[in-house]
Amino acid sequence: MSFFRLKIPLPGMELGHVNVYVLRCGDGYGLIDVGLATYDAALSLVRGLKSLGIKPAEITKVYVTHFHADHITLAQLLAEVASPDLYIGEKELMDIATSFEELAKMYAEEYKRHGAPPDVAEAFLKVHPMARFRKAFEDVWKLDWRPVRDGDALDCGLKAVWTPGHTPGHVVYVADFGVFTGDHVLPKITPNISWYPIPDFNPLKEYLQSLRKVSRATKAFPAHGDEMPDLSTRVAELLSHHERRLAEVLKLLKEPMTTYQIAQRMAWDAGPFEQFDVYNKIFAIGEAYSHLLYLEEQGAVRRIEKDVVYWTR
Ligand SMILES: [Zn+2]
Incomplete structure (x- = not known):
């Protein structure tokens, strides 16, 4: 087998x-993603490596697919016990590795402008993984990351492909036996595509382009869940999911509504919006917003700027 999978809690x-x-x-090992900075995850990673007969010090490369806490925050542990070269998409370093306060403030303001009640908007500061794993993020952003560019040929037989959408700088790593898809393509759930406080970043447009970019008949190894036998099949499912979502949002817009009102009315797999905890509400609002931004660029909807932003067809 050309690689191993460790399921880290x-x-x-x-x-x-x-x-x-x-x-x-080469004479060591490479990791794709590292896990969440918690005791359970750290123990599981070290034990998993041990079960494969690998000493942590033998890890020479770490390739991160994107900056989310569950993928990156354990990197500091690796940096302490080994001296791996650390790789992440260049755009994550440019657009995300900044002050959490600034990001969170921009989110809260924007979500309020889009009709979210203040408690929901401000919850971003408390419940978001970037807040809960803040200390780990502070450590991780101080590490010496090497920026990965689109098409880079890397060690371990990998090639990087930029796949912005789920995050601005998401990268998948392509091997000759399949693609390590991170959160870009997942087998059971549709990756969250949310608004980011980055000028001119149209997340859904980027995401759909990134899906088409990786649509190939090969195996896919996601960051969550089991291997997919054919990447192109799953890509086709995700593309049609977003087509349906775009049609749903347009249909809901019989009268002017805020992003929040649309999120409240969309049909979510996890149940009705009102029953979501604040964490999932934030994701749902972001998802609604990314679809509206896409429709706006297509000329299918336009915004009415009042004290809050309304959308209309
Ligand atoms: Zn993610």
């Missing part, structure tokens, strides 16, 4: 686990 996260992939790489 995600305490307190609905996803349950994140996959850390281990590849033989």
Whole structure:
């Protein structure tokens, strides 16, 4: 086998686990994603490596797919016990690795402008993983990351492909036996595509382009869940999911509404919006917003700027 999968627990996260992939790489090993900065995850990673007969010090490369807490925050542990070269998409370093306060403030303001009640908007400061794993993020952003560019040929037989959408700088790593898709393509759920406080970043447009970019008949190894036999099949499902979502949003807009009102009315797999905890409400608002931004650029909807922003067809 050309690689191993370690299922690392995600305490307190609905996803349950994140996959850390281990590849033989020269005279050492490379990891794709590292997991969440918690005791359980750290123990699980060290034990998993041990079960494969690998000493942590033998990890020479770490490739992160994107900056989310469950993928990156354990990097500091690796940096302490080994001296791996650390890789992440260049755009994550440019657009995200800044002050959490600034980001959170921009989110709260924007969500209020889009009709979210203040308690929901401000919850971003408390419940978002970037807040809960703040200390780990502070450490992780101080590490010496090497920026990954689109098309870069990397060690361990990998090639990087930029896949912005789920995050602005998401990267998938392509091997000759399949693609490590991170959160870009997942087998069971549709990755969250949310608004980001970055000028001119149209997340859904970027995401759909990034999906088409990786649509190939090969195996896919996601960050959550089991391997997919054919990446192009799952890409086609995700593309049609967003087509349906775009049609749903347009249909809901019989009268002018805020992003929040649309999120309240959309049909969510997880149940009705009103029953969501504040964390999932934030994701739902972001998802509604990304679809509206896409429709706006297509000329299918336009915004009416009042004290809050309304959308109309
Ligand atoms: Zn993610």
